[in-house]
Amino acid sequence: MSTERDMAAMRRVIAMTGLSFPRGLLGPEAMELAAAIGAGAPDRAEVDALITQVATAQWPVLQGPTAAALARAERPDDAADDRSLAVAEEFAADADPGNPLALALAERAGLDLAAVRARAQDRLEALAAIQGTEPGRPEALVALATTAGRIAADLLDLDPEDFGPEISDYADAGTSAEAATPRLVRATGDDEIRSWAREAVLGLDVPAPPAALAAVKGLANGPVPDDPADDVLWTATIVVLAEDAIDMATAEQAGDAAEGAADGLADLGDLMGDPEP
Numbered sequence: 001m002s003t004e005r006d007m008a009a010m011r012r013v014i015a016m017t018g019l020s021f022p023r024g025l026l027g028p029e030a031m032e033l034a035a036a037i038g039a040g041a042p043d044r045a046e047v048d049a050l051i052t053q054v055a056t057a058q059w060p061v062l063q064g065p066t067a068a069a070l071a072r073a074e075r076p077d078d079a080a081d082d083r084s085l086a087v088a089e090e091f092a093a094d095a096d097p098g099n100p101l102a103l104a105l106a107e108r109a110g111l112d113l114a115a116v117r118a119r120a121q122d123r124l125e126a127l128a129a130i131q132g133t134e135p136g137r138p139e140a141l142v143a144l145a146t147t148a149g150r151i152a153a154d155l156l157d158l159d160p161e162d163f164g165p166e167i168s169d170y171a172d173a174g175t176s177a178e179a180a181t182p183r184l185v186r187a188t189g190d191d192e193i194r195s196w197a198r199e200a201v202l203g204l205d206v207p208a209p210p211a212a213l214a215a216v217k218g219l220a221n222g223p224v225p226d227d228p229a230d231d232v233l234w235t236a237t238i239v240v241l242a243e244d245a246i247d248m249a250t251a252e253q254a255g256d257a258a259e260g261a262a263d264g265l266a267d268l269g270d271l272m273g274d275p276e277p
Helices: 004-017 028-038 044-072 079-092 100-131 138-156 160-171 177-188 191-202 210-218 232-272
Strands: none
Touching: 004 044, 004 079, 004 100, 028 044, 028 100, 044 079, 044 100, 079 100, 100 138, 100 210, 138 191, 138 210, 138 232, 160 177, 160 232, 177 232, 191 210, 191 232
């Protein structure tokens, strides 16, 4: 692997710019890297070899977008950070996947995916507790759908903003969820993204309660349905993203209202003036 000094500088650039290998494009070697990183006492040589494998797989595809993203990055005021960014731009022009920027991005992908695996395990353990001995109970089925949707969204690195217009239409529909949900699912669930979601969930291998993991994978089994509204996994995924968007909007509105109330109290205080001593 490249010198630790170069790697440290590229890690700093990644932190400054938010550069990443898109999680939804990562292959099985990235999941192997994440599992190795997440091990209690990871083998450094194994981790380094897997980082090289991830860089080799991703850099030929993502070198161009990475270089373009760096060219658009805001120049930092700190001189050392600016020099690191300039060096990163030089590495971005290097087609060798063994260059420090490519390796640092592969390492970051492994770390991010290791965190995703840990969250998936936590969610599956919570699902197992809810399922208990009666996984067919209504609350257990809702928990299963929610767990599967959150795991799929996390594996693909999906965000409510990725479907902003569609979720906004869903929230503003003014109809029942039974009527609005199929429209949202069809508007967002093209064949490619639904196939990615199923592959990602089926490929998940974490030391979680077997019954809970099997139940989540069961929602991804079989061919991709022709009608997105019949795709239980994608329905669960887009619904949890929509719920997150609605929760964030509600919290923001509540915050604006609270801020307005505080401003009103301050204005009232100014109007009343300070009390006489």
